[in-house]
Amino acid sequence: MNRLPEAKNFVLSKVKFFIVSGIALAVILFLTLWGRYPEPGLLGIRELVSDELSLRIILLVRLPRMAGAILLGAVLALSGTVFQYVFANPLVDSGFLGVSQGAGLGTIIAMLSGFSFAGMLGLAFAGALLSLAASVFLAKRIRFGGLVLRLVLSGIAVSSVLSALISLLKFTADPLKELPEITYWLMGGLSGVRWQVLVLPAGIAGLCAVVLLALRWKVGLLAMDDAVAKSLVPQTDKLRLVLLGLSVAGTAVVTAYAGIVPWAGLIVPHIARLLFGADTRITIPASIVLGAVFMALCDTVARSLFPVEIPLGIITALLGCIVFVILLVTIPIKVERA
């Protein structure tokens, strides 16, 4: 039987996806072995067998850190993709609607109050959800525009208020002890990540990711015009809120252990669409894989470029911005049509 032309296309995309995933796995393995011990370069099998310290560094430091980077990148890219489709806008990411700032504010309050990591996670989650709720609440009271425009406007307002509150907390923090800690955390980083830190975030984010993956085709449907989407799926607004809630939860838990890490959620979905097209059946899994490898690369640069570690947020902002500009000036595809 002859295959349908598009079905054949979809199979080709799947094959391409598995090839890219294989390459990503190899790159991640390579990056795990790359570092500054015992000297800048790659750790070989011989060193791992003969030098116990090398093995311990890999197992107890680099592997959990790499897992943290993979989780962070995958979740931010997944959430960014969902946000872009839900808002039918390729220029938003998971920090939208004040979510990152909300999670940040919650985490800083937990830091200043001396909470445990679980408490920090809980407050980050609460902060992000409250930001989302505040944005949605405000959007419902704006008197013009469709839901998407109203959420955009309310997101800007809520983000500004939260940024101001974060600045206020920094202003009132102990300048010798608390302020450097908050400032460093806000710049993002994975230096303190160990296996036990990852258990809870991985569980929560994993659960969110499974549901989002199951709904991946419906995510694409939400990028359609509101009237079209609602005529096809009457519960569109509810579906939109469920998808946003899951993305926010994922973003909050990774922000709690890694700090505010910008740009990954914005550019990785663009790269995924460039490689695989706009179909979310492929683009969403591809964003997860590409987000993981992007963050693994950024974190490796952050920890091994200089003897002193550079905050991760600086690397993602630099690399992300460069990639974004390259994409903007080279992509020949029109992305919007009135």
Place this chain on the structure above:
Amino acid sequence: MPSIDCRTVAYTYPHARKPALMDFSVSCSGASVYAVLGPNGGGKSTFLQMCAGLLKPDSGTIEVSERPAFLPQQERIAFAFSVLEYVLFGRAPHIPFLHVPTSSDEERVLSALSALGIEHLAKKRITELSGGELQLVRFARILVQESSIYLLDEPTDMLDPAHSVQIAKLLAREKEQGRLILMATHDLMFAQECADYIIMIKNGILQCCSNSGACLTEDRLSLLFDVPMKQRSTFLPAVF
């Protein structure tokens, strides 16, 4: 039998001063084409959106025998989906919550594209289509919904005569297959050629609902559009 029954429907948009529809009652049923005519802002699109379930009446009732397939006048396209991916979204009402489309859904999409003579566009991105091609692709999305009721807002907007004829033939074919079609249009020639019945709306009030011969008169149209209307011969596609 497909049917739409509106009884004394009233609707006012939030923060609007005047109602968009007032005491609006109309019944449509069976395999027929209804053209909804009226001046801009008269209530045509509001009526169709109510039938599509996108707006809820402030008072009165609307009964629609099944979920209709709705074609809005314009739509925003944010991502460069392929034509096939785009039309595939029309299958959403038939796909369970946590599922993705199957190859049978894709087959239906390809036969809809083929019925419209645009199967060669299947792999093209929708952002690369001409206005006429895009309208046909949007029509394909209506077809794959497999509804017995079509609600079309300005289906010939931006179409050249050849594409308009194609849409007219398609409507005739769909009517023969038992579908009820409501289309809001400003194209009087198209309405005259395609519609069995005319619904005239002005200032949210039903002016006339009858067969096209009774409604499409110079007097009624002049009153509807507040401009003298006269029937004249003009250039038409030979098939009309």
